[in-house]
Amino acid sequence: MEKQQGLIASDQLRVIIGLGKTGLACARFLQQQRINFIVVDSRESPPELAVFRAEFPLVQVYLGGIPEEVLSRAAELIVSPGVPLTEPAIANAKAKGVRVIGDIELFGYYCDRPVIAITGSNGKSTVTTMVGDMCKAAGLKTGVGGNLGIPALSLLDRGFDIFVLELSSFQLETVDTFAPTVSTILNISPDHMDRYPSLMAYHQAKQKIYRNCKAAVSNKDDALTQPLLPQQIPHVMFTLREPDLKEFGVIEDDTDGGTFLVKGQDRLLSTRELKVVGLHNYANALAALALGYQAGLPVEAMCSALRTYKGLPHRCEWVAEKNQVTFINDSKATNVGAASAALDGIGSEIAGKIILIAGGDGKNADFDILGDLFNQYCRYLVAIGRDAKPLLAVGRSAGVPGEEHDTLQSAVSKAAEMAQPGDVVLLSPACASLDMFANYEARGNEFCQWVKELVND
Template sequence: MAAIADKQPRQNLVIGLGRTGLSLVRHLLARGESVAVVDSRVRPPMLERLNREYPAADWQGAIPDQPPTGCERILLSPGVAADLPLLQQARAQGLEVIGDVELFARHHQAPLVAVTGSNGKSTVVSLIAHLAGGEAAGVFAGGNLGQPALDLLASEPKLCVLELSSFQLESTSSLDARVGVVLNVSEDHLDRHGDMDQYTAAKARLVGQSRTLVLNRDDPRVAAMAGDASSVVWFGAGQPRGETEYGLLEADDGLWLVRGERRLVAADRLPLAGRHNQLNLLAALATLELLGYAMDEVLARLETFSGLPHRMQTVPSRDGRRWINDSKATNLGATLAALAGLDAPVVLIAGGQPKGQDFAPLGPALARSARGLVVIGEAADQLSAVAPTDLPLRRAADMPAAVSAAAEMAHEGDVILLSPACASFDQFRDFAARGQAFEQAVQAREVRA
């Protein structure tokens, strides 16, 4: 595919100096363009690197209310508030406002797979890249996972696989993805988007930018996106409705992942736990078949896929219980999926920054499978309020206390699951730091035992 022409404005303003902001600076300077950079933080994380490696960039400090004189284009890092006065003024003046993924779309040459959804994006992107042969085969993954999209261009990839958040899709309009994948839509980032309709609309922006869609037939909001699509392949938890659909088949010899009536792989061979990960693999397999990969070769690589940290990751323990780190579950949908995929009683550790979610659906899920609930962080009161009244409930001030409380509640053979259903920023740097704190607390118990 020929890259979309870019008119190359000479004066760019980059908002946000994290990894994505730095990738924008690097890309623009390499093209001989002028770059100024602003951030709401006094010392953003990449400021030292900017000053050391890119002295030609103009660090201007705080975000102004008006576009600087001579500014021709504004480029956003993910997560920059859409209602900034600067952006309102820029649009009123007719300035282009885009993100790094849109800039990537104008310059990439390789076939592109784009994956979005509330949960499972990183796992599906990693599965697709790994099962297609990985970097050794010229397959590179990035976007909201790993490398910023623009950094992939230097690798001259044969296939790009991008994870895209709702924030990134808001500022992207010309992807031309060979395959676009929408996994699911559940409450997340409502503090940013306002309501579910606006959040869903942001995800649905991928529909008009993809040649073929892989959609979850079990999710009503995702299924509704098919109305605007020219080509759709479906996946879901039940039996396929036709030979081109992907699903799950309960047979005498166990559960199988299938395409139509064709058995692809037995569920007990999967390296990832949970029903939601079976669906993630179905989406990945559908994508790879659309791209022309041989299924036998794809499935042979499945045995070497080890999963991603902090996503349904078992923490070693000798105490007769299974400890699972699912710290990446930063919204309720992810936690509900984790609970549904486990077949033993669960003591759940949940809480953090709530992000405007309604936690009411957690109550019935806890009633079905939970032995107990330990709540942490800012959302502790909200989570406590939806718990069944007869469910043992503990409140913990920090992660070691949460782990101790969960251990006291759990029986031998139970699962103790950290799946917070919330962001981490009230107590931790990020979800990874939260997951590491959980693992360290579990390991500390092992040492004391």
């Protein structure tokens, strides 16, 4: 694969900072390119250490800190997304002229195929997999990954025709020359406020996805997603309202009560044809259609992929139903914006109310944003984890009763007890999981386990 402009000479030293999944992918890629590197991690026992030492027994590894003298000798630092660029050793090296990049910038140096790049506070995994399915339905050999699943560098050299990448704000902090074919920010809501000093700083990191893109998609209903681009860059918007001529949106047909996803006034498909439900999923489908359109995918292939798309685990995932009460796992809702989307999307479509299980590590988020949705859609709030009490306080202010539980098992039991026919018991935590669980998947799996025991009892 031919090198792109901007690369540092292969005999100059790279330092990979962080030995998780991304750091390991970077190491494997640099070795394939015969580029010298060493690895640094502030942890004594990073998650991929054993695998790394088995594969790279001769590569030097520094653990338990980030030594400044090592970083200052490097031509380039390849920083994993979980490592803040404000780390003093990294900031000092950068100030001395050491180049600081991440895995996505490195991917961009070597990628010579179209890239659809997707970010946002919520829905990015769903939209990424939707667009991936659309590309495959169009007959393209498609690499799907990034922040979702397979690290981007691990997708190179596999003969893919096109790449669809989910990108986090952390990954976007370190991009400079990365130039996607199509870019989007789906939405912006407060997240990672434990890493960013303000919503504006978080917003600025997300906006870097548009920097060098050849075409853009944005959310007309969210002003913070609008790109600042030259007029000649093609730009399409999507909306959950009736769209203008060149936009993607929703129209209601009063003759049969149907709702349709459209481009301008051209109907693409009925929401009844979708297997995923809720307004937030209609927005996800519209975003995917707009991205596919900008990438030149056939409409027939895009609609075919949406008709068969079943959604992802832990994202408004149907688990079970008992006594006309539905149980839904939305453990991936690790921030306030994601929980808001689930509450609004589900609450607006059911006859009953929502019994919400929420809580965990709130990452300094403002839970007051949820108050109106609690009042409108919730019957009862079962709170767990580190930030259970502030969530319950917001619930009380919104007129929604609730109580705190120490375990997810007892929370599920209480939620089922409070539910009435037509209600939904929804796990949508609005918080990270690491105060109680290994990750959001473990939290969602445990929820499913207790629900299935309950309904089979």
